[in-house]
Amino acid sequence: MAESDEQLAERLATAAGAILLNLRTRGDLVGKDLGKAGDAEANAMLCRELRAARPGDALLSEEEKDNPARCDRNRVWIVDPLDGTREYGEGRDDWAVHVALAVGGAATVGAVALPGLGVTLTSGAPAPLRPANAPLRMLVSRTRPAAEAVFVAERLGAELVAMGSAGAKAMAVVRGEADIYLHTGGQYEWDNCAPVAVAQAAGLHVSRADGSPLCYNRPNPYLPDLLICRTELAADVLRLAAEYSPA
Template sequence: MTIIESDVKLAERLATEAGEILLGLQAGSGLTGKDLGKAGDEQANTFLMRALKAARPDDAVLSEEEKDDINRCSVRRAWIVDPLDGTREYGEGRTDWAVHVALSIDGVATVGAVALPGLGLTLTSGAPQPLKPAGTPLRMLVSRTRPAREALAVAEAFGADLVPMGSAGAKAMAVVRGEADIYLHTGGQYEWDNCAPIAVAQAAGLHVSRVDGSPLVYNCADPYLPDLLICRAELAERVLALVAALLET
């Protein structure tokens, strides 16, 4: 009898295996910087697209590295993948990069796996970790290169320490893992940047939303997502109020 792999196990396996491909390339190709990042994007994407076509031939796929097919919007189930989130960090030999594999069903981030290959971890929506206590002081994630005005203002209001970090997936998983308490992003992303992290964070019991408090919706005709908030549930109301006041000024 053929045993069909569950969606969450498939997501976990593919994210992990893509991460292993990327680690092997990083260690053995002799490439660095942008050349390494480009090769990593291509190889991880090729693997994920072939594997998803073989495992779920009737589902749609939206990948950062593929030409978008708008016909996916007519399909209830759409896999949303980022083969290498944090290309710059990967090319620099850092650990704060990730592989995202998610399944959106009817626009909802339902299944997600985020591999952190540099740390030897893959976190999934199917095996949420117990949340650790909040930090003292609170810790606020910001971009390594472009900290957003809103994030800096919220950090100041909370008296939070700033934690610079690379990829969106690495930031989101830092909140899941208890290494930070708030991830607020207002600089624009795409669905592949956050669908898998949102699924994992939501399963762990964290608050996830747009910065106006509305839900994040996936498999849209335009995959651009301007903003998001991932934080501990008890902080969400105050963070959302602070952002609303900032956006009015």
């Protein structure tokens, strides 16, 4: 039986995670050098395997030179071989591997490997959502929490939870460890396509920070803001985000 897109995404995200763990375990590289090597090795495998398995599809990777011809294709694989390079280089667990397929501009298939935790979450096998946390928990960047997110959290009475990569934060909502991930600090399509596919398959709300749809395979892959949250919280989060204005 032919491997489905969901199975392919899960297999490759997991395999890339294994490459990254093995590289870190060797111990001969640390910090930025480790992150650079990990990006290169995981990317080489992902791109090689995707081109072999789906030769008719386009490919957009953070670590590959962009080919504008991808915009003429209906199906494009969007990958981030190492999301959270800093966390990976520091020996932390809050980093991820993203493998996604966008069809017609929509995040359709996704796999997010969390190798440090030994799990890969996919759009093909969503787990039931857990009950909301009390108090609510809202994810922010470890190094540069967005002012809008802090504003929204204060008004919702939500606890701020600092975490590394975008994939790790998004999957924390999927896994029920948090309830809201609002990001306004700038991202690219590879930062959120796979997490969005997994989150929406799990029944979560996904959108831009203003509530508009997330669209992929654009000529400019910059996609600066993102909201992933429980559906019952979306209206309040979007309203409060719109109310925020810098001092």
